[in-house]
Amino acid sequence: MSNVIKYVFLIIEISEFITGICGNGFIALVLCADSLKSKTISLLDFIFTCLAISRIGMVFILLLDGIRIVFHPEILDSHQVIEVTFDFFWNLSNSLATWCAACLSIFYFLKLSSFSHPFFLWLKWRRNRVVFTIMLGFCLSLFFNLLNIKFNTLRVSDHLEIENNLTWEKCMPKTQYYSSQILLHLGSLIPLAVSLILFFLLIFSLWRHTRQMTHHAKGSKDLNTGVLVRTRNTLTSFIILLVVHYLATFMLTWFYFTLENDVTFIAAQTVAFLYPAIHPFILILGSRKLRQISVNLLRQIESCVKRL
Numbered sequence: 001m002s003n004v005i006k007y008v009f010l011i012i013e014i015s016e017f018i019t020g021i022c023g024n025g026f027i028a029l030v031l032c033a034d035s036l037k038s039k040t041i042s043l044l045d046f047i048f049t050c051l052a053i054s055r056i057g058m059v060f061i062l063l064l065d066g067i068r069i070v071f072h073p074e075i076l077d078s079h080q081v082i083e084v085t086f087d088f089f090w091n092l093s094n095s096l097a098t099w100c101a102a103c104l105s106i107f108y109f110l111k112l113s114s115f116s117h118p119f120f121l122w123l124k125w126r127r128n129r130v131v132f133t134i135m136l137g138f139c140l141s142l143f144f145n146l147l148n149i150k151f152n153t154l155r156v157s158d159h160l161e162i163e164n165n166l167t168w169e170k171c172m173p174k175t176q177y178y179s180s181q182i183l184l185h186l187g188s189l190i191p192l193a194v195s196l197i198l199f200f201l202l203i204f205s206l207w208r209h210t211r212q213m214t215h216h217a218k219g220s221k222d223l224n225t226g227v228l229v230r231t232r233n234t235l236t237s238f239i240i241l242l243v244v245h246y247l248a249t250f251m252l253t254w255f256y257f258t259l260e261n262d263v264t265f266i267a268a269q270t271v272a273f274l275y276p277a278i279h280p281f282i283l284i285l286g287s288r289k290l291r292q293i294s295v296n297l298l299r300q301i302e303s304c305v306k307r308l
């Protein structure tokens with residue numbers, strides 16, 4: 001019965017993988033083609049592109065790990081370097097996605113929020129410079145992150161060269177290895193906390209501005225009010241997906257060395273898949289350029305189907 005449940009979750013993950021590849025691939029291809037055509041790229045498009053590329057890596061790693069759980073659950077115990085390699089690419093893609101989400105929250109907060117504090121106004125005028133500085137800080141953090149993972153890889157290789165017959169638990173205690181991985185995930189709480197705080201402040205600012213516009217309009221329909229409401233709903237859905245994703249990823253790391261139930265693990269993986277699979281379509285609907293290109297693409301596909 002447990003094997004049947006694992007196959008069901010794997011089928012769900014495959015569908016989420018296809019959805020994530022289509023959404024993130026569309027964003028990356030459109031923005032890269034647009035930047036090559038215009039020979040320039042805006043800061044927001046650059047963040048979108050990095051976010052899409054990182055989430056493509058995330059869905060690949062999650063799918064491969066799901067296939068591993070269903071067909072070869074014992075492979076990580078007998079091939080230590082494979083496990084460290086999985087962790088390397090997972091931390092790379094997850095860290096990139098975390099900091100891109102933080103930069104996105106900072107960009108939208110400084111662009112759309114309306115606060116009268118002098119420090120906020122000073123930051124608002126230097127929006128691009130602030131976001132660019134944060135991204136440089138992310139690069140430094142990512143460098144130390146990769147050094148830590150590389151150090152773990154070298155330690156595993158050294159132990160394997162000394163005694164090939166030692167098991168994973170003997171050559172490197174599993175709890176020690178995954179404790180370092182949990183610390184890496186705890187480090188991602190900083191950009192996650194920044195994203196949540198800024199998005200909540202932005203939603204509060206949009207809600208207050210919407211109330212003021214509705215009050216002054218005296219019940220008449222206002223186009224700008226509708227745009228603000230859609231923006232607020234988009235941000236709310238993003239916050240929900242982001243929190244669910246990072247709770248699921250933390251549970252995945254914890255389950256690696258505290259739980260032997262593969263069904264629970266693959267179920268947590270399926271939940272972690274939701275953020276990189278669904279959020280790109282929220283970005284497409286929220287961006288006028290991406291939305292128009294997607295509508296034109298769907299119309300071309302529909303016309304080709306009718307011709308057939």
